[in-house]
Amino acid sequence: MxxxxxxxxxxxxxxxxxxxxxxxxxxxxxxxxxxxxxxxxxxxxxxxxxxxxxxTKDELVQAALSEHEGNLAELTTELDRLPDPLDRLKALVHAWVGQRDIAVRFGCPTGTLAVELDKRADGTLDQEAGRVIRVLLDWVEHQFRALGRPDAGDLAVTLVAGYQGMSLLANALRDPDLMTREGNRLIRWLDTLAAGGAAS
Amino acid sequence: MxxxxxxxxxxxxxxxxxxxxxxxxxxxxxxxxxxxxxxxxxxxxxxxxxxxxxxTKDELVQAALSEHEGNLAELTTELDRLPDPLDRLKALVHAWVGQRDIAVRFGCPTGTLAVELDKRADGTLDQEAGRVIRVLLDWVEHQFRALGRPDAGDLAVTLVAGYQGMSLLANALRDPDLMTREGNRLIRWLDTLAAGGAAS
Amino acid sequence: MxxxxxxxxxxxxxxxxxxxxxxxxxxxxxxxxxxxxxxxxxxxxxxxxxxxxxxTKDELVQAALSEHEGNLAELTTELDRLPDPLDRLKALVHAWVGQRDIAVRFGCPTGTLAVELDKRADGTLDQEAGRVIRVLLDWVEHQFRALGRPDAGDLAVTLVAGYQGMSLLANALRDPDLMTREGNRLIRWLDTLAAGGAAS
Amino acid sequence: MxxxxxxxxxxxxxxxxxxxxxxxxxxxxxxxxxxxxxxxxxxxxxxxxxxxxxxTKDELVQAALSEHEGNLAELTTELDRLPDPLDRLKALVHAWVGQRDIAVRFGCPTGTLAVELDKRADGTLDQEAGRVIRVLLDWVEHQFRALGRPDAGDLAVTLVAGYQGMSLLANALRDPDLMTREGNRLIRWLDTLAAGGAAS
DNA sequence: AATGAATGAGATTTCATTCAT
DNA sequence: GATGAATGAAATCTCATTCAT
CATH class of the missing domain: 1.10.10.60 (Homeodomain-like)
Known part of the structure; x- marks a missing residue:
């Protein structure tokens, strides 16, 4: 060397x-x-x-966001190994629930960053967290599409919104069980969908 | 005088x-x-x-939270006039969707405050926004209980998490339609529940 | 009060x-x-x-420039009391020479500011000192015009350039006598002009 | 090698x-x-x-000054080839005017350095630019002496001050024509002097 | 000699909070 | 009660200079 x-x-x-x-x-x-x-x-x-x-400090914020984006990419790459898109989505929810202790204490890294950065009056970075969230949405939508759902986009929004919502509540209420319970509901919901049910 | x-x-x-x-x-x-x-x-x-x-500045933050709490109380008082708890919940969702332009630009006032205040290391105010969210949760739970749902607490979490999640996404993606679409889904979901369906 | x-x-x-x-x-x-x-x-x-x-610091620089501009205005107001434009110009040169000790040590306030500010890449303040110099030029030109000189503008430039040049040299060489000698030359030059001579 | x-x-x-x-x-x-x-x-x-x-940075400043001094030496060496001292001085003025675009934008290199360095409270370098200016003055004085002028020193000061003054004004006012006009005046002045006229 | 990286002193600027009247 | 002004502790950022290799 x-x-x-x-x-x-x-x-x-x-x-x-x-x-x-x-x-x-x-x-x-x-x-x-x-x-x-x-x-x-x-x-x-x-x-x-x-x-x-x-x-600048902003470059550090950007770097942090990229780190979270990288973690997300790592996770989805891992999940992509599963053959069944439904399994992938359920595994995603499990991953979320598995992170519940951090979520309870500090919320979803990308979601809370999005909240903070959106308050910026200047145009700096205020859309960057949204970009990362969109990457997640796109991946989820892709799975729903693979499951043959024509409303894949809406379903993706529902799932990711469910995650952001439960993270925010768990965090605000300092209640890790909330993550578990809502996670279970999402899993059941996914199963319902796959069972051929109408979009809820 | x-x-x-x-x-x-x-x-x-x-x-x-x-x-x-x-x-x-x-x-x-x-x-x-x-x-x-x-x-x-x-x-x-x-x-x-x-x-x-x-x-102190913190007292002003506290006052802002109380203001939001007051707005919430005003809204639920209004909704309480409706005789049917299901109608109340659906009207609540409508109210949320009606605020979509503000939500898209700045998120849910209480939710975003919760995110910011939870980051505080010191114990000041960091639970206050959570308290207000709990007030909302309690009111929603009360409606579900009135509808005879034994899982009223979970359902309340699901509904409020749905609201927080869709607000955050709409805000992060700057997409007001997202609020409308998710709002409609929540309405359909409430109808499903009332129709005696299983919790989704 | x-x-x-x-x-x-x-x-x-x-x-x-x-x-x-x-x-x-x-x-x-x-x-x-x-x-x-x-x-x-x-x-x-x-x-x-x-x-x-x-x-900002820039506002302080601007304020300093305004102060110098004010001093200039005070001086010309004073000089305007003299009935003869030639006397006014000669008195101006005397005033310059009278300030020689400061000029020797730190140069002409406005001239040295102009040098520093002109180096700025950004557009901030870089023309402001020039503006003050132009005010001086205009006043001097006005006197030459009152003396019936058609080339008043050029003469003004010559006189003010003479002042800036002698200030810079006196400062760079730390030589107060230089101010006196050059000042005397300018006075003689003004007399020559008034004696009806061609522009030199 | x-x-x-x-x-x-x-x-x-x-x-x-x-x-x-x-x-x-x-x-x-x-x-x-x-x-x-x-x-x-x-x-x-x-x-x-x-x-x-x-x-140190100061050594770089010193080096820059030496570079300018070198450029000056090159120029005067060139001018020394002219047999007539008057022609040398006029050629010097022509050289100055030829540089007008740079002077308009950034002033005379040595003059502006002198202004900046003179502001130093510590004794470092604050006389160095003055030294270079003196070299120029000496050369000019030498030419005037060769022309038989007993007041060669004063004339040199007048010429160099004229140059510094017009550079500063052209720079401050961003006006290249000013250099041309004042340059022409200096040429005429030199001719007047040589014609045996009294010092102006 | 060469070089990317390291260091720390110092500069500008912001702002919650307090003061004097 | 009301108010413009005062205060000082921090935070971001810059840069000449030095270091380690």
Whole structure:
């Protein structure tokens, strides 16, 4: 390994640490209450050095969003291995419920980011979280379509809205069981749909 | 009317204007991006004077929440006039859809406040928005119970989660039609339930 | 004097002190080397308070320029009392030479500001100093025109350029006598012109 | 050519590129608004490497000044080939006017550097630009002396001040014609002088 | 010699809160 | 009660300079 490779590796590592720290801390504390120093400390990087990797705080927010988008891509790639689209959707719901402890404490990372960023009067980043949500919607719609549902788009909205809604409530009420109960309902609903029932 | 009565009246008026301004501006801009000066200006009250009515910014946030709670109480009082609990719930959904333009732009006032306040590490206010949401949940549950549903609590969570979810998505995607479509689905779902169907 | 008058007076006073401090310190240290703290300290105002009067550093620079423009207006108003335009111009040169100690140390306030501000890539303030210089040029041209010179515009440029050039040299060489010598030459030149000579 | 020779050559080249870049960028942006990174980028040299050639930013400023001094020396060497001192001076003015587009945009390199550096409270470099100006003055004075003028020193000051003044005005007013007009006047003035006229 | 990365001091700006009248 | 002004603690960002390899 040459010197430059090493230092590039070190640099990439720090960037990765900063991105991960940003994703985590911004999720926990929200964008506005998080300082660059918070992120730097979590990533164990001197504050001044953060700006070598990210020119502005907004770039860190963007990086956090990309991290969440990456996590989503990882998850759907995993789920795509399942042969049956219905199984994929049910596994998705299970994954959501499996994350309930984090959701209860801090909400859905992308959903809460969307809420915060949408409040921006300037045009910066205010649609970025929406973009990530759309990626999820598209994947879900794709599964419903594979199940032969002509109303796949609406069904996708219903499922994802169900997830965002239950995350928000579980978070606001600090009630993890709520996630489990609503998750189970969504699973049953998916089964109903597949059983050939009309769209609910 | 004596002087002191007048000034009390004037004072109460200012407090009301500040509360209304807080509710509106905090909803539009979010808690952290809103300055006291923003609220003061909207209420047409000199900045220095705000502190006579509200000792801290947090008290203004609290007041905004109370305002939203008041709006909710007004709405449910109105709905309570309807004799049929099912009609009440359907009218509630209609009311939600009727607010879609605001929801699309800024989300549900209470829901987005809940998201922001839950990020607080300190214990201040972080449960207050949840409290208001619970008031809504309780009222909805009460209707389902009146309809004879033993799973009224779960159904209430489903309905309110549906509302929060569709508000968040409509907001994130800037799509008012989404509110209409999901609203219609919720109405159909309520009808299904009443028709004696199993919980979906 | 009412309370509000008093506090308005205090406020106006501070604004004046800040403007004067800005004019002086920016002239001595240059725009880029001067911090808001420098100006605040000179004006004996807490740093945070500066922003109550001037929203940005640029506004302070603008204020300093206006101060210099005001000084110029004061001077020309004074000179306008002289009945003979030639006397006015000669008195102007005398005034310049009279300021030689400051010019030697820090150059012409407006000229050096023009040099600094012209380096700005963004469009902010980069023409403002030029504007003040044009005010001087216009006044001088007006005098030459009153003397019946058809080439008044060119003569004005020559006179003002002479002033800017001698200020810059005196400053760069730290030589106050240079101001005196060049000033005398300008006076002789003005006399020559008035004696009916051709434009030199 | 040995390796060390090559690398010495390469090193000298880098130093030259950095010096040229410093001269250009510092002239365009001013000392304070120019970062080492700006100069490094213009010279196509990695930032970290700059410090191998110049220990501080001040040394880069010094180098830029030397570059301008070198340009001046080149010019006067060229002019010295003309047999008649009067022709030399007129050619000098022509050279100035020929540079009018740059002067209009950024002023005289040495003059504007003098203005910026003179603002320094510390003793660093604050006389260096003055030194370069003096070199010019000396050369001009030499020509006037060769023309038999006893007041050669004053005449030199007048000519150079004229140049600095017209550059500053042209720059501040963004008017290239001003350079042409004042240049013509200086030429006529030189002719007048040579014709045996009294000093104007 | 070369170079990407690191560092920390300092600058501007914002704003909740308090003060003086 | 009312109000313009004051205050200072933070936060973001910049950059000359240094370091490690």
């Amino acid at each position: 040459t010197d430059s490779t090493k230092s590039r590796a070190r640099g990439a590592d720090k960037r990765r640490r900063l991105t991960a720290a940003a994703a985590e801390v911004l999720h926990r504390q929200g964008v506005e209450r998080t300082t660059i120093a918070d992120i730097a400390e979590t990533a164990d990087v001197p504050v001044g050095n953060v700006y070598y990797y990210f020119k | 004596t002087d002191s009565t007048k000034s009390r009246a004037r004072g109460a008026d200012k407090r009301r204007r500040l509360t209304a301004a807080a509710a509106e501006v905090l909803h539009r801009q979010g808690v952290e991006r809103t300055t006291i000066a923003d609220i003061a200006e909207t209420a047409d009250v000199p900045v220095g004077n705000v502190y006579y009515y509200f000792k | 009412t309370d509000s008058t008093k506090s308005r007076a205090r406020g106006a006073d501070k604004r004046r002190r800040l403007t004067a401090a800005a004019a002086e310190v920016l002239h001595r240290q240059g725009v880029e080397r001067t911090t808001i703290a420098d100006i605040a300290e000179t004006a004996d105002v807490p740093v945070g308070n500066v922003y109550y009067y001037f929203k | 040995t390796d060390s020779t090559k690398s010495r050559a390469r090193g000298a080249d880098k130093r030259r590129r950095l010096t040229a870049a410093a001269a250009e960028v510092l002239h365009r942006q001013g000392v304070e608004r120019t970062t080492i990174a700006d100069i490094a980028e213009t010279a196509d040299v990695p930032v970290g490497n700059v410090y191998y050639y110049f220990k």
